[in-house]
Amino acid sequence: MSDIQQFDNFMSVAFGLKITVEGLQDFVTDFLKATHRDIYVKCSLGNCNIDCSRKFGHVFRRWCLVCLTWKNELHKLNRFKNHWDRINWKEIDTVDFPLSFEEMAKVFVQDFKSVRQGLLQDLGALMSLLKNMKTYNGMISDQTIANVQRTRNKNFAHNYTVFLHDLEKTQSIDSLITLLRVPEIRSTESSIKALVDLEDLKLNQRIPERLLQQSSAEEVVTSIQKRMEASSHDIAGVFFQQRFGSILSLKNDKKENIILDKRIKSKNCSLLNLQLVIYILLLSGIVKLISIVISGQFPTFDEDFFDEGNLMQ
Secondary structure (H helix, E strand, O other), X not given: OOHHHHHHHHHHHHXXXXXXXXXXXXXHXXXXXXXXXXXXXXXXXXXXXXXXXXXXXXXXXXXXXXXXXXXXXXXXXXXXXXXXXXXXHHHOOHHHOOOOHHHHHHHHOOOHHHOOOOXXXXXXXXXHHHHHEHHHHOOOOHHHHHHHHHHHHHHHHOOOOOOOOHHHHHXXXXXXXXXXXXXXXXXXXXXXXXXXXXXXXXXXXXXXXXXXXOXXXXXXXXXXXXXXXXXXXXXXXXXXXXXXXXXXXXXXXXXXXXXXXXXXXXXXXXXXXXXXXHHHHHHHHHHHHHXXXXXXXXXXXXXXXXXXXXXXX
């Protein structure tokens, strides 16, 4: 197998991971919202005004009744004692629990502070959530979650060669498909679309063109580019340019257009400000002139002609 084919396999897995995140969105958010709604009804005791977790941390006796009730209800949904004991409550805003199901979800995500993007947009965070929250445990096996985590970590995040054999690609995509085929997940709209995309990735050696046209493609390309920086294969840079040169050019064009637009807007704004200053100066002059005329200080005719001397002549 050629090196560029192995690089294509790596790219396919990278796209597959992103597609899986998108495919999980309906399932995860629907259950989180339902859980949040149920707890909200039980904890409708008012609002916290001091953000107990941030202020008091693990000193729970000083927490208000609202925050304490939310914590106790979430504790019932936690699977593993060692995970619960490691939660750093000073990094969570319990004051936002009644307002945000995503803030609530942080309780079940290991090392959520390391997540660079939205909590529900990170596959590692999603797997941690599915594993640690009892709500999902009855639907998804730990083995299925472990297989997806292995795919993410071994074949992408910590793959510094940026190359994968055909078998590794197939096993990776299969692990993602298995997750999205869980009965409670596969019926959602986002999963249905994602499964079609994953099957395309599995059957094609290269990334299908329609996937490269999707809005998320640029994000995936950027993530691959970051992996390239740590790659042990210099030739991978050549392959990357061959496969994504057009996308990178388009990305650079967008940046240049944004910069140009900002410059044009700045220039137009400066011209507008200059015109405004001139207008204000002219307006103030006109107002002053009118004021002089009205007050009688501005001679509209030769007053000297009408002095007593001239009138006597």
